[in-house]
Amino acid sequence: MDANPILAETVRGNWVENRHRGAFAIIDADGIIIASAGDIERSIFPRSAIKSMQALAIFARHADTQFHHSAEELALACSSHNGEDFHVEVAAGLLGRLGLSEADLECGAHQPINAAARAALRALGAKPSTLHNACSGKHSGMLSVSLAMGEPTAGYANREHAVQQQVRASVEAVIGEPLTEAKCGTDGCSIPTYAAPLRAFARGFARMATGTGLTPEMGAAAKRLLDAATSLPHLVGGTDHADTRIMAAFNGRVMQKYGADGVQCGAIRDKGWGYALKCDDGNVLAAHAMVAGMLLKFAEPDADQRAVLETIAHQSIRSVRGDVVGEMRSVGF
Amino acid sequence: MDANPILAETVRGNWVENRHRGAFAIIDADGIIIASAGDIERSIFPRSAIKSMQALAIFARHADTQFHHSAEELALACSSHNGEDFHVEVAAGLLGRLGLSEADLECGAHQPINAAARAALRALGAKPSTLHNACSGKHSGMLSVSLAMGEPTAGYANREHAVQQQVRASVEAVIGEPLTEAKCGTDGCSIPTYAAPLRAFARGFARMATGTGLTPEMGAAAKRLLDAATSLPHLVGGTDHADTRIMAAFNGRVMQKYGADGVQCGAIRDKGWGYALKCDDGNVLAAHAMVAGMLLKFAEPDADQRAVLETIAHQSIRSVRGDVVGEMRSVGF
Numbered sequence: 001m002d003a004n005p006i007l008a009e010t011v012r013g014n015w016v017e018n019r020h021r022g023a024f025a026i027i028d029a030d031g032i033i034i035a036s037a038g039d040i041e042r043s044i045f046p047r048s049a050i051k052s053m054q055a056l057a058i059f060a061r062h063a064d065t066q067f068h069h070s071a072e073e074l075a076l077a078c079s080s081h082n083g084e085d086f087h088v089e090v091a092a093g094l095l096g097r098l099g100l101s102e103a104d105l106e107c108g109a110h111q112p113i114n115a116a117a118r119a120a121l122r123a124l125g126a127k128p129s130t131l132h133n134a135c136s137g138k139h140s141g142m143l144s145v146s147l148a149m150g151e152p153t154a155g156y157a158n159r160e161h162a163v164q165q166q167v168r169a170s171v172e173a174v175i176g177e178p179l180t181e182a183k184c185g186t187d188g189c190s191i192p193t194y195a196a197p198l199r200a201f202a203r204g205f206a207r208m209a210t211g212t213g214l215t216p217e218m219g220a221a222a223k224r225l226l227d228a229a230t231s232l233p234h235l236v237g238g239t240d241h242a243d244t245r246i247m248a249a250f251n252g253r254v255m256q257k258y259g260a261d262g263v264q265c266g267a268i269r270d271k272g273w274g275y276a277l278k279c280d281d282g283n284v285l286a287a288h289a290m291v292a293g294m295l296l297k298f299a300e301p302d303a304d305q306r307a308v309l310e311t312i313a314h315q316s317i318r319s320v321r322g323d324v325v326g327e328m329r330s331v332g333f
Numbered sequence: 334m335d336a337n338p339i340l341a342e343t344v345r346g347n348w349v350e351n352r353h354r355g356a357f358a359i360i361d362a363d364g365i366i367i368a369s370a371g372d373i374e375r376s377i378f379p380r381s382a383i384k385s386m387q388a389l390a391i392f393a394r395h396a397d398t399q400f401h402h403s404a405e406e407l408a409l410a411c412s413s414h415n416g417e418d419f420h421v422e423v424a425a426g427l428l429g430r431l432g433l434s435e436a437d438l439e440c441g442a443h444q445p446i447n448a449a450a451r452a453a454l455r456a457l458g459a460k461p462s463t464l465h466n467a468c469s470g471k472h473s474g475m476l477s478v479s480l481a482m483g484e485p486t487a488g489y490a491n492r493e494h495a496v497q498q499q500v501r502a503s504v505e506a507v508i509g510e511p512l513t514e515a516k517c518g519t520d521g522c523s524i525p526t527y528a529a530p531l532r533a534f535a536r537g538f539a540r541m542a543t544g545t546g547l548t549p550e551m552g553a554a555a556k557r558l559l560d561a562a563t564s565l566p567h568l569v570g571g572t573d574h575a576d577t578r579i580m581a582a583f584n585g586r587v588m589q590k591y592g593a594d595g596v597q598c599g600a601i602r603d604k605g606w607g608y609a610l611k612c613d614d615g616n617v618l619a620a621h622a623m624v625a626g627m628l629l630k631f632a633e634p635d636a637d638q639r640a641v642l643e644t645i646a647h648q649s650i651r652s653v654r655g656d657v658v659g660e661m662r663s664v665g666f
Contacts, residue, residue, distance in 0.1 A: 003336030003354070010594075010615065011518075012378055012518030012519070012526070013516075013517050013518025013519060013526075014515065014516065014517060014518065015376065015378065015516045015517070015518060015528045017377075017378050017518070017594055017615065018594055018595070018613065018614050018615035019613045019614060020614050021336070021354070021614075043348065044350075045345055045348065045350050106654075107653060107654075108652065108653030108654035108655070109653070110653050122455075133653060182347065183346075183347065183348045184346050184347060184348070185344075185345030185346025185347070185348060185350070185658060185659060186345070186346060186652060186656065186658040186659075187652070187658075188652050188653050188658075189652070189653060190652050190653070190654055190656070193345070193346075195348045261343075261350055261351055262351070280351065280352045280614075281351050281352060281353050281354075281613075281614035281616055281619070282343065282350065282351035282616075283614060283615075283616070286614070319441065319519060319520070319521050319522070319523050320440060320441030320442070320443050320466060320521050320522060320523070321439075321440075321441035321523055322441070323519065323523065325518060325519040325520075325521075326518060326519075
């Protein structure tokens with residue numbers, strides 16, 4: 001197996017220090033490859049980069065007609081959020097309407113990703129709750145699916161639970177390929193994650209963006225989710241988050257979502273292209289530099305969009321004293 | 334240029350998620366390669382993995398005869414420490430004897446690496462000082478060199494300062510190769526770092542371990558530094574630190590020191606071998622798994638040493654809830 005190409009590197013002073021390899025594919029809904037590099041048939045764990053696909057389960061089981069998810073709640077279902085107050089409130093709001101609480105979330109609690117939110121919690125002497133978990137929006141959405149299915153909510157995060165079976169079926173439908181227990185693990189938020197070829201996730205996002213190959217109902221659901229995420233990008237990431245900044249700059253044209261361990265998925269919606277990218281070594285900053293480099297080349301950014309992407313494709317590395325001593329940068333695009 | 338081999342990977346569930354490539358060399362003082370993988374001629378930034386080489390400047394300028402560095406102070410000069418109380422005290426003690434204070438350290442301040450030390454500072458409502466910086470021992474040693482040279486201490490961290498010129502000369506003498514401004518950057522603690530072939534650092538540690546190729550004075554200085562570091566490993570890392578655990582287990586036989594961005598250097602002293610290792614992508618956990626895998630194979634560990642190395646060569650990955658969902662592991666050794 002040949003090594004994937006170097007798609008990001010760090011420079012310190014005048015010398016390259018680290019090299020990050022990866023693969024990416026930009027594909028249309030018919031499976032035509034617009035651009036790619038590396039082994040795009042290798043199965044990758046998509047992690048949180050496909051939360052918008054997983055959220056299709058809300059519509060597949062008509063939880064949406066029963067609980068009337070707002071655009072904010074749909075955007076948060078697609079998010080790995082910063083744990084800021086406005087994220088916590090949206091998740092708590094849906095849980096309240098479901099007659100549930102943060103105690104029903106099975107994602108675990110961690111400190112907010114956003115530093116100011118962390119500091120604010122600490123100043124209150126408060127511990128983070130499951131609502132601060134970056135995945136609380138996705139989990140709240142899954143609880144709505146559980147209620148719509150008439151299933152007990154306890155254990156909804158387990159692989160065997162009907163909710164996760166439905167999430168799996170929704171992802172299989174949109175990527176057009178079966179998922180298998182032979183390539184399965186548990187995500188950081190305790191739900192299952194299934195590995196599949198990088199190419200399949202890229203094509204799945206093209207189908208999400210166009211509706212091609214999906215039932216009309218699934219196509220409409222995909223449009224609602226991508227509309228929600230791209231029009232409310234502060235709910236998908238949060239203050240200063242790279243995904244939020246990219247989506248805000250593109251004003252609906254680009255769906256962009258990172259996943260843990262160096263995954264990036266999304267769509268250049270006006271072109272009908274989906275994309276998937278994986279940094280081989282799992283480095284999240286490198287993966288963001290890579291996807292910014294990819295979008296600079298292939299998303300036809302205007303000057304403002306280009307300016308935003310450049311700040312992500314070239315990230316300063318600083319000393320403890322705060323001096324710029326190097327940079328992480330995308331290469332090869 | 335061929336890619337370096339995969340020397341560590343992470344598994345989630347039953348599928349490989351991330352791959353970490355790297356190069357390593359184990360070399361004797363005559364330059365004979367005992368074992369290697371990957372491109373060992375590629376120049377790497379050694380970062381903090383060569384602090385014991387940099388500390389040779391203390392002896393080159395007879396700061397040791399003027400200020401009588403204790404074994405603790407020499408070990409701390411070789412360290413990237415956890416910022417625990419016992420580290421802070423050793424650094425503060427040397428500074429006091431020099432007639433200087435933490436205000437003279439030019440490394441910058443950061444939170445202690447050790448979580449309990451961080452929590453204790455926070456509970457006091459105290460901010461970290463330059464003494465908590467992982468490099469405060471090295472910097473205190475450099476200040477002693479500055480005084481011994483009769484140079485102004487202000488600016489001692491700058492590339493042009495006589496102290497850094499001496500540090501560079503000491504490293505050049507021990508690795509037996511010139512360093513160059515053409516491959517130079519600034520380390521996180523604001524001193525210069527020079528890239529040189531990985532092979533040269535490995536051989537340099539063999540020369541440190543044996544004295545071969547060094548002047549008698551430099552050989553004696555190297556022995557004092559390696560004796561200090563390996564006999565006081567809690568000062569080189571700290572509580573639960575991988576380097577500390579490895580050196581404690583080997584009871585003087587192995588010098589082991591990590592550097593930022595995935596560097597590992599050290600010596601299997603009883604065999605007279607030096608080693609250097611670099612994880613291409615800079616991942617520190619992966620680099621620790623790699624060096625543990627390397628020592629398992631080449632350092633002839635006994636059962637207790639093997640047990641310690643195995644816990645570093647195979648590190649659990651946990652979900653937010655704390656369940657084990659995968660592992661980082663060394664491969665290819």
